[in-house]
Amino acid sequence: MPQHPHPESAPRPVRQIEPTTPENQTSPDSTGSVPPATGGDPTVRAVQTVLNDLSLYRGPIDGMTGPQTNSAIETYRRIVGLEPGSQIDGALLHQLGLSNGGEAAKKTNPVEQTASAETGDATIRKIQAGLKAFGNDGIEIDGVIGGRTRDAIREFQSLFDLPVTGEPDASLVTKMQEIGLIN
Numbered sequence: 001m002p003q004h005p006h007p008e009s010a011p012r013p014v015r016q017i018e019p020t021t022p023e024n025q026t027s028p029d030s031t032g033s034v035p036p037a038t039g040g041d042p043t044v045r046a047v048q049t050v051l052n053d054l055s056l057y058r059g060p061i062d063g064m065t066g067p068q069t070n071s072a073i074e075t076y077r078r079i080v081g082l083e084p085g086s087q088i089d090g091a092l093l094h095q096l097g098l099s100n101g102g103e104a105a106k107k108t109n110p111v112e113q114t115a116s117a118e119t120g121d122a123t124i125r126k127i128q129a130g131l132k133a134f135g136n137d138g139i140e141i142d143g144v145i146g147g148r149t150r151d152a153i154r155e156f157q158s159l160f161d162l163p164v165t166g167e168p169d170a171s172l173v174t175k176m177q178e179i180g181l182i183n
Contacts, residue, residue, distance in 0.1 A: 040064045050096045053129045055183045080133050097132050097141040127168050130181030
């Protein structure tokens with residue numbers, strides 16, 4: 001094939017575009033993006049869920065690590081004083097309340113995980129995640145107010161000169177928002 005004297009102005013091949021058919025048409029609500037993958041790693045999904053509850057992660061909860069997950073992990077590790085990086089390790093899982101004494105996080109069926117996450121209250125999970133980030137390692141982020149959660153709330157309220165009730169009241173939520181533990 002002969003070379004064109006000016007390659008930048010050489011004719012380019014024309015790409016044919018297929019007409020829209022029901023098989024290749026996207027829904028009106030579609031953004032044209034790739035649909036989320038099913039599956040993914042349950043541990044990554046659990047980390048994404050907790051970081052989402054802390055408003056540090058805004059991506060899809062899909063169990064896949066990517067730039068948004070890595071950035072959220074790096075931010076969380078910096079906030080709580082863990083070694084810098086984006087790795088999901090025992091220290092991160094422990095701090096997030098996703099491991100038991102340094103063991104790997106429970107790997108459950110995603111359907112079971114979703115069902116159990118929905119049984120607790122979302123606001124309580126946010127408060128628990130914020131208290132955990134504040135250094136209360138013994139709290140389980142389950143959306144249920146138990147003894148450890150009440151004790152951590154009382155401690156937090158006492159430290160910030162709030163009425164010490166052990167209850168997740170408006171003054172607690174407001175103070176946690178003011179200092180950036182939740183939003």
